[in-house]
Amino acid sequence: MALQIIDRRLAGKNKSVGNRERFVRRFKEQIAESVRRAVSQRGIRDIEQAESITIPRKDISEPVFHHGPGGIRDVVHPGNAEHVRGDRIQRPQGGSGRGSQASDSGEGEDDFTFTLTKEEFMQLFFEDLALPHLLRTHIGENPLWKSRRAGYSQDGIPNNLAVLRTMRGALGRRIALGKAPHRELLALQEQLDALLAQDDGTSEAVAELQRRIDTLKERLGRIPYLDPIDLRFRARIQVPVPNSQAVMFCVMDVSGSMDQARKDLAKRFFILLYLFLTRHYEKIDIVFIRHHTQAAEVSEEQFFHSTESGGTVVSSALVLLDQIIRARYPTGDWNIYVAQASDGDNFTNDSGNCRNLLVDRILPLVRYFAYVQVAEAEQNLWEEYSQLLPLFSHFAMRKVSEPGEIYPVFRDLFKKEGVQV
Numbered sequence: 001m002a003l004q005i006i007d008r009r010l011a012g013k014n015k016s017v018g019n020r021e022r023f024v025r026r027f028k029e030q031i032a033e034s035v036r037r038a039v040s041q042r043g044i045r046d047i048e049q050a051e052s053i054t055i056p057r058k059d060i061s062e063p064v065f066h067h068g069p070g071g072i073r074d075v076v077h078p079g080n081a082e083h084v085r086g087d088r089i090q091r092p093q094g095g096s097g098r099g100s101q102a103s104d105s106g107e108g109e110d111d112f113t114f115t116l117t118k119e120e121f122m123q124l125f126f127e128d129l130a131l132p133h134l135l136r137t138h139i140g141e142n143p144l145w146k147s148r149r150a151g152y153s154q155d156g157i158p159n160n161l162a163v164l165r166t167m168r169g170a171l172g173r174r175i176a177l178g179k180a181p182h183r184e185l186l187a188l189q190e191q192l193d194a195l196l197a198q199d200d201g202t203s204e205a206v207a208e209l210q211r212r213i214d215t216l217k218e219r220l221g222r223i224p225y226l227d228p229i230d231l232r233f234r235a236r237i238q239v240p241v242p243n244s245q246a247v248m249f250c251v252m253d254v255s256g257s258m259d260q261a262r263k264d265l266a267k268r269f270f271i272l273l274y275l276f277l278t279r280h281y282e283k284i285d286i287v288f289i290r291h292h293t294q295a296a297e298v299s300e301e302q303f304f305h306s307t308e309s310g311g312t313v314v315s316s317a318l319v320l321l322d323q324i325i326r327a328r329y330p331t332g333d334w335n336i337y338v339a340q341a342s343d344g345d346n347f348t349n350d351s352g353n354c355r356n357l358l359v360d361r362i363l364p365l366v367r368y369f370a371y372v373q374v375a376e377a378e379q380n381l382w383e384e385y386s387q388l389l390p391l392f393s394h395f396a397m398r399k400v401s402e403p404g405e406i407y408p409v410f411r412d413l414f415k416k417e418g419v420q421v
Contacts, residue, residue: 024120030055031116035124051121054113145238156233170230177223185216245283246335246367248274249321250303253342255292255312262374266341267304268406269372273339276414281335287324291317297324314346314381315353322361336366344379355384363392370413371397 024031034053083089116124152165192209199206250270252263277284288303289295295316321338329336346354363369369392371385376399388395398409 150235150237152232153235160233165232246281247285249338251289251340257345265374295320318357338369343375346381351380351384
């Protein structure tokens with residue numbers, strides 16, 4: 001007999017979870033497109049919130065069978081002073097707007113709008129993305145714990161009582177305690193039968209054998225069917241669960257050439273990368289490094305909101321990055337990801353140093369290094385970094401010049417292998 005489980009939980013305004021899931025699957029393409037548009041328009045701090053999705057009415061309409069009017073009918077409508085039968089009415093001037101259009105038949109053309117939960121929004125956004133060459137190599141210092149079966153114990157709660165194991169132990173105990181008395185009882189019974197065959201059973205020897213047999217039977221009768229020592233309970237212990245961990249380095253240029261619009265593009269990319277990594281690692285550290293002529297590790301608040309500016313020496317940030325990795329994040333324990341954002345402007349003689357630092361010190365340590373240039377012009381830093389593309393498969397670089405390009409670039413950098421974007 002097949003078992004069918006029907007989920008009848010209600011989820012808001014008496015609409016079942018099952019119906020909602022079927023709707024999302026059916027119109028997944030339109031919903032995913034709405035999610036991509038929403039991401040390009042959101043602020044950084046709003047990225048994980050729920051989202052209202054609008055689907056055009058024409059995309060969800062279904063064919064309907066109905067009876068036609070049939071035959072020829074004359075209908076009398078209220079008259080007017082402008083038109084008579086046979087007049088041709090001109091089309092209204094101007095195009096139709098985005099709003100709903102009224103209809104004299106009682107049917108409007110409103111688009112269908114509903115709200116995605118935070119979990120549904122993030123699931124759709126990250127659905128076709130995957131970490132490149134993902135390697136989870138470390139059991140974290142703060143592991144997760146789960147309960148696991150660990151044999152049987154002699155104490156526990158009634159709910160954990162192992163009935164079969166208990167009865168098996170009770171049977172074994174009764175057999176062990178009664179084996180010798182049973183053998184002795186059989187021997188005495190044979191002796192008694194032999195004596196009864198020789199006399200009438202009134203002798204002293206027969207009485208003694210009968211007394212010993214009664215004593216053994218009483219002794220066997222006192223063996224309990226179930227004893228507390230027989231009880232066995234299913235035991236469970238807490239064991240650590242492998243807990244992969246990663247560190248994400250955010251490196252951003254804050255020199256005078258990085259205006260607020262470019263910094264905002266960089267912020268959006270960092271947030272997307274962080275949210276993406278949280279879907280693959282249980283423990284994530286995030287390190288913020290900002291630089292102009294000098295680099296410094298700062299807090300998230302300082303990283304996003306400090307107004308410090310100056311010239312540009314990118315190598316200062318890479319040197320600090322290398323120092324932090326080797327001091328606090330050994331590669332045997334951490335999956336290291338680096339996201340660098342810059343407008344490409346750099347001190348002329350410094351770009352070669354940046355390339356050498358990446359080749360000799362940083363790229364051998366990291367899982368992935370993504371460089372995002374928030375400007376179109378290809379300057380000396382872009383030219384130096386371009387030389388690394390054929391040498392390192394885990395190094396990638398892209399350009400982003402406006403908010404609408406953030407998602408396509410991010411999706412291209414972290415697409416699943418073999419997926420066309």
